[in-house]
Amino acid sequence: PIAITSATQETRSTCPYCGVGCGVVIETRDGAVTGVRGDEKHPANFGRLCSKGSTLHLTARPGLQRTARLLTPELRATRGEPGRAVGWDEALDAVADRIAATIATHGPDSVGLYLSGQLLTEDYYVFNKLAKGLLGTNNVDTNSRLCMSSAVAGYKLTLGADAPPACYEDLDHADLLFIVGANPAFAHPILFRRIEDAKARNPALKIVVVDPRRTDTAESADLFVQIQPGSDVAFFHGMLHILLWEGLIDEAYIAAHTEGFAELKRLVRDYTPGFVAQTCGIDVETLTRAAFLFGRAKAALSLYCQGLNQSASGTAKNAALVNLHLATGQIGRPGAGPFSLTGQPNAMGGREVGGMANLLSAHRDLTNPEHRAEVARLWGVDDVPAAPGKTAVEMFEAVRAGEIRLLWIVCTNPAQSLPDQNLVRAALDAAECVIVQDAFTGTETARYADIVLPASSWAEKEGSVTNSERRISRVRPAIAAPGEARADWRIAVDVARRLEARLRPGRPTLFGYDDVEAVWNEHRETTRGRDLDITGLSYAVLDADGPQHWPCREGEAPVARLYVDGVFPTASGRARFAALPHVPVADAIDARHPFRLTTGRLRDQWHGMTRTGTLGRLFGHAPEPAIEMYAGDMARRGIGDGELVRVTSRRGAMLLPVRASNAVRSGDAFIPMHWGEAYVGGRDDDGTAFTGVNALTTGAIDPRSKQPELKHAAVRVEKTALP
Numbered sequence: 001p002i003a004i005t006s007a008t009q010e011t012r013s014t015c016p017y018c019g020v021g022c023g024v025v026i027e028t029r030d031g032a033v034t035g036v037r038g039d040e041k042h043p044a045n046f047g048r049l050c051s052k053g054s055t056l057h058l059t060a061r062p063g064l065q066r067t068a069r070l071l072t073p074e075l076r077a078t079r080g081e082p083g084r085a086v087g088w089d090e091a092l093d094a095v096a097d098r099i100a101a102t103i104a105t106h107g108p109d110s111v112g113l114y115l116s117g118q119l120l121t122e123d124y125y126v127f128n129k130l131a132k133g134l135l136g137t138n139n140v141d142t143n144s145r146l147c148m149s150s151a152v153a154g155y156k157l158t159l160g161a162d163a164p165p166a167c168y169e170d171l172d173h174a175d176l177l178f179i180v181g182a183n184p185a186f187a188h189p190i191l192f193r194r195i196e197d198a199k200a201r202n203p204a205l206k207i208v209v210v211d212p213r214r215t216d217t218a219e220s221a222d223l224f225v226q227i228q229p230g231s232d233v234a235f236f237h238g239m240l241h242i243l244l245w246e247g248l249i250d251e252a253y254i255a256a257h258t259e260g261f262a263e264l265k266r267l268v269r270d271y272t273p274g275f276v277a278q279t280c281g282i283d284v285e286t287l288t289r290a291a292f293l294f295g296r297a298k299a300a301l302s303l304y305c306q307g308l309n310q311s312a313s314g315t316a317k318n319a320a321l322v323n324l325h326l327a328t329g330q331i332g333r334p335g336a337g338p339f340s341l342t343g344q345p346n347a348m349g350g351r352e353v354g355g356m357a358n359l360l361s362a363h364r365d366l367t368n369p370e371h372r373a374e375v376a377r378l379w380g381v382d383d384v385p386a387a388p389g390k391t392a393v394e395m396f397e398a399v400r401a402g403e404i405r406l407l408w409i410v411c412t413n414p415a416q417s418l419p420d421q422n423l424v425r426a427a428l429d430a431a432e433c434v435i436v437q438d439a440f441t442g443t444e445t446a447r448y449a450d451i452v453l454p455a456s457s458w459a460e461k462e463g464s465v466t467n468s469e470r471r472i473s474r475v476r477p478a479i480a481a482p483g484e485a486r487a488d489w490r491i492a493v494d495v496a497r498r499l500e501a502r503l504r505p506g507r508p509t510l511f512g513y514d515d516v517e518a519v520w521n522e523h524r525e526t527t528r529g530r531d532l533d534i535t536g537l538s539y540a541v542l543d544a545d546g547p548q549h550w551p552c553r554e555g556e557a558p559v560a561r562l563y564v565d566g567v568f569p570t571a572s573g574r575a576r577f578a579a580l581p582h583v584p585v586a587d588a589i590d591a592r593h594p595f596r597l598t599t600g601r602l603r604d605q606w607h608g609m610t611r612t613g614t615l616g617r618l619f620g621h622a623p624e625p626a627i628e629m630y631a632g633d634m635a636r637r638g639i640g641d642g643e644l645v646r647v648t649s650r651r652g653a654m655l656l657p658v659r660a661s662n663a664v665r666s667g668d669a670f671i672p673m674h675w676g677e678a679y680v681g682g683r684d685d686d687g688t689a690f691t692g693v694n695a696l697t698t699g700a701i702d703p704r705s706k707q708p709e710l711k712h713a714a715v716r717v718e719k720t721a722l723p
């Protein structure tokens with residue numbers, strides 16, 4: 001912190017909301033946060049903040065800390081009832097005892113850790129090592145599985161590594177922005193400001209938006225393509241079909257830098273413009289215009305997010321988009337490339353340390369015996385278990401089936417955010433022990449806790465995060481955590497040290513960290529020689545020079561743009577075309593469930609509203625949840641604007657008002673993801689709680705990425721009255 005007056009201090013840190021990763025300056029006085037402003041030196045935002053970032057200081061005010069924060073560890077004899085406040089030693093002993101006893105009786109895979117893309121890289125590192133290096137289970141996964149895992153699987157399948165190849169600066173070099181399944185105007189607002197700036201500077205820049213909804217982003221487009229939910233693969237293959245016919249592919253690039261094009265060519269032969277137009281619900285002319293804009297662009301940059309990822313064919317969607325870039329040589333040049341936009345602030349950092357059920361440190365692969373041996377050596381353990389762990393949805397299915405007995409949930413609220421809430425809540429009910437580690441009281445998940453551990457939050461934590469463009473930023477504490485709350489990494493270490501005494505007595509500790517920097521330094525060492533090598537970085541470098549891209553090898557400069565030499569991290573050095581067909585959505589519409597429901601974000605809310613929901617001013621834009629429908633569909637059902645409707649899927653139901661909207665087409669509907677049980681409340685006639693939109697969504701997952709299809713559910717909509 002730098003003292004600017006005798007009473008006011010400023011601390012540079014990073015916004016904890018979205019993956020744009022904006023820098024913030026936190027103002028504090030007398031140990032309390034008094035203000036926040038954008039960090040003018042941060043290369044993600046250059047001083048700007050959106051509505052969420054600019055109100056961060058209000059979520060850290062002392063009054064809110066007293067009412068909305070978990071302040072002491074708690075042991076609960078009865079779930080849902082207030083427990084007994086205990087000291088940290090008693091709580092940590094209880095956690096270690098329960099884990100050790102569960103493993104002794106049922107084996108290591110009877111324990112699961114469910115983490116969060118809101119955690120810092122250092123937090124993730126310790127939890128991952130605790131699970132895989134000490135407990136002996138790979139059952140560690142995260143809500144990032146709901147966010148970017150299809151993008152990761154798509155990159156690895158085609159380019160050979162989990163690494164977005166582009167950077168924000170590419171916005172200024174592109175002459176085509178191809179925005180697909182993303183609404184940056186709401187979900188990545190500061191990036192959208194940069195898009196607007198790029199357009200203002202370069203009127204020749206064309207913007208194509210492909211989305212089932214006419215979003216605010218779509219309003220800025222030169223061409224808006226309103227495809228049917230789930231038809232993206234057909235659309236991209238249809239574009240490639242036209243590019244082939246029109247000779248708009250880059251044969252020299254394909255020959256020099258790729259493999260597998262012949263098979264893809266055979267596949268897309270069947271994706272004729274007529275077939276694709278019918279599958280996507282668009283006209284041939286629009287498809288052709290999109291293909292020509294892409295094929296004739298000098299530098300095409302694709303920006304994409306959950307519309308591609310949250311799908312039971314998410315990997316195929318991502319790969320089909322990357323195919324377009326490879327086929328036209330639109331990659332590895334300024335302004336060109338596929339560029340996934342990360343949803344959460346540190347989904348990327350979590351993957352860097354291998355904090356997922358299928359990964360190991362530094363993007364190593366759990367299925368690779370050499371990688372397991374390397375990590376075991378780096379950690380100083382005998383081995384790392386080989387059996388794949390359970391991914392997010394699988395983990396809760398395993399809990400319900402009695403395979404996982406103890407669940408430790410950190411910094412996330414699965415009783416709102418996971419799909420198919422009936423299954424998730426049945427699983428939480430069935431678990432023998434649920435440990436909830438969180439900063440906030442009142443989450444739906446906390447109700448299931450047997451042990452509650454209070455964690456520190458934004459403005460109190462130290463560490464690092466990585467944003468969408470592979471740039472690592474420091475997170476710095478400006479105030480002390482309230483009550484007994486502790487840093488997440490510290491809680492993990494405290495539990496690990498106790499478990500070491502029980503599971504590997506007499507051996508040197510694996511968790512001898514004096515501070516959070518020691519954790520980061522160990523993580524850095526695991527990256528040596530890997531694609532994300534950060535051996536050229538340190539906290540001191542990040543503090544002196546500001547946020548930096550990875551890779552940044554020792555003695556070298558950070559690399560902002562990847563694959564400029566046309567060499568890819570695959571066995572052959574060539575990028576691979578992926579020939580994966582269009583597959584219809586998992587939850588098909590029928591006469592009983594005739595509407596295609598899609599879900600998404602609003603401008604001023606974040607996730608389940610734990611923080612943003614505490615600020616009245618952030619409800620001005622959208623004061624209550626509503627289902628958006630096409631006015632003609634409402635009229636045919638005799639439903640008036642603002643009336644209450646019952647929305648029912650094959651898994652559950654919810655009640656909410658309806659709003660006529662031109663943003664969705666006939667047959668489609670939209671519900672924002674933010675409002676959970678705390679807001680929609682109430683119970684159905686059969687006693688089932690109305691849990692929010694994820695009562696409706698399906699737990700169907702992509703077979704490669706294991707990401708669930710949160711973006712599509714078949715529903716019916718009926719006029720109703722309050723029960």
Ligand code: SF4
Nearest residue numbers: 015017018022050053
């Ligand atoms: Fe925070 Fe994202 Fe807004 Fe930037 S764009 S201020 S990172 S929420």
